[in-house]
Amino acid sequence: MFISKIKIAFTLLITILAIDSYGQSNDFKVTLDAGHGDHDFGAVYSGRIEKNIALAIVLKVGKILEAQPKFDVIYTRKTDVFVDLVERANIANRANSHIFVSIHCNANRNTAADGTETYVMGMNKIASNLEAAKKENSVITLEKDYKRKYEGFDPNSPETMIGMTLMQEEYLENSISLASKVEEKFALLGKKLRHGGVKQAPFMVLHKAYMPRVLIETGFVSNPTEGDLLNSEEGQNDIAKAIADAIISYKLEFFGDGEVENVGEKPSQILKENTEKVNDAPVNDNKVGVKDAAAESIFKIQFLASQKKIALEPRNFKGLQNVSIVYEDNIYKYLYGETSDYEKAKNQLSEVKSKGYDSAFMIAFKNGKKISIQEATK
Numbered sequence: 001m002f003i004s005k006i007k008i009a010f011t012l013l014i015t016i017l018a019i020d021s022y023g024q025s026n027d028f029k030v031t032l033d034a035g036h037g038d039h040d041f042g043a044v045y046s047g048r049i050e051k052n053i054a055l056a057i058v059l060k061v062g063k064i065l066e067a068q069p070k071f072d073v074i075y076t077r078k079t080d081v082f083v084d085l086v087e088r089a090n091i092a093n094r095a096n097s098h099i100f101v102s103i104h105c106n107a108n109r110n111t112a113a114d115g116t117e118t119y120v121m122g123m124n125k126i127a128s129n130l131e132a133a134k135k136e137n138s139v140i141t142l143e144k145d146y147k148r149k150y151e152g153f154d155p156n157s158p159e160t161m162i163g164m165t166l167m168q169e170e171y172l173e174n175s176i177s178l179a180s181k182v183e184e185k186f187a188l189l190g191k192k193l194r195h196g197g198v199k200q201a202p203f204m205v206l207h208k209a210y211m212p213r214v215l216i217e218t219g220f221v222s223n224p225t226e227g228d229l230l231n232s233e234e235g236q237n238d239i240a241k242a243i244a245d246a247i248i249s250y251k252l253e254f255f256g257d258g259e260v261e262n263v264g265e266k267p268s269q270i271l272k273e274n275t276e277k278v279n280d281a282p283v284n285d286n287k288v289g290v291k292d293a294a295a296e297s298i299f300k301i302q303f304l305a306s307q308k309k310i311a312l313e314p315r316n317f318k319g320l321q322n323v324s325i326v327y328e329d330n331i332y333k334y335l336y337g338e339t340s341d342y343e344k345a346k347n348q349l350s351e352v353k354s355k356g357y358d359s360a361f362m363i364a365f366k367n368g369k370k371i372s373i374q375e376a377t378k
């Protein structure tokens with residue numbers, strides 16, 4: 001019991017410190033993720049090693065951004081270490097990062113394949129996009145308990161990959177904007193590197209990050225010419241400069257050139273504190289459990305997310321009334337309706353979609369905490 005109290009106090013202290021160091025900062029927070037690491041080499045062709053190239057580029061991007069005013073760079077790794085995919089995303093989530101940028105290299109048995117590709121989370125009808133995602137997701141099989149940890153996710157099954165994308169449309173617009181900027185900057189490199197464009201595929205590392213997020217395949221290590229460029233100091237400098245320029249341009253477009261607007265205490269932080277308290281409660285204190293079971297699940301329809309605040313008037317939402325707003329993960333989310341009846345919520349979802357909000361989806365809460373629809377309908 002005594003130990004539990006220390007643990008709770010310690011958790012609170014950590015939470016307060018975390019809020020203090022991130023929540024109060026008005027800097028634009030960028031989490032850079034160098035793919036792979038340690039025993040996970042990524043793609044390897046003729047001495048061109050993806051994990052090393054990705055890290056070299058990330059460190060160069062970070063150096064450029066750190067020299068900018070009002071930028072705060074967070075790294076998932078700065079050395080040759082293994083970090084699992086969920087932890088990579090969680091580093092960005094805990095930091096309340098504004099964007100998440102994962103950097104990789106592509107590879108193909110056909111050594112003529114070349115060009116960059118910048119991915120946003122989601123499902124594209126072109127099945128070939130699944131190949132890159134399959135390859136990058138397969139790293140989870142290196143983890144002992146991946147089946148339990150990733151809730152039965154099979155990196156080789158298109159079905160489970162599609163399932164992962166169903167509720168993941170909330171940052172799409174901003175993610176596409178960031179991805180387009182990256183590809184535009186790559187295009188400026190001219191003949192050095194063929195820019196491939198923005199694509200959509202279900203990547204686990206993006207799935208778990210709750211913010212605008214992209215995964216950049218900086219080129220093919222399997223292609224002798226492009227691979228050598230990726231493996232060279234000069235090539236890495238060019239690529240890093242392009243990515244950093246894109247990030248700076250994104251910040252400028254959505255947040256201006258000064259400080260990032262800080263809207264008080266963010267609900268996501270409050271949620272985080274609550275969960276940590278519950279998780280650290282002594283196991284024999286079953287009051288928590290009883291209260292949980294008694295509380296009703298509440299369903300709402302999320303139909304819009306925006307980095308700009310929109311006044312809650314029906315005319316701004318195609319006539320929808322009863323719209324509420326939450327500020328979470330650095331973004332305003334607009335919610336319609338509120339009911340504890342799942343069937344009613346389904347009708348509300350159709351209603352919202354019929355207004356033209358095609359990517360609307362249902363979310364659920366219990367005790368003010370977001371839970372999955374599966375949990376809510378149990």
Ligand SMILES: [Zn+2]
Nearest residue numbers: 035042104105
């Ligand atoms: Zn990779």
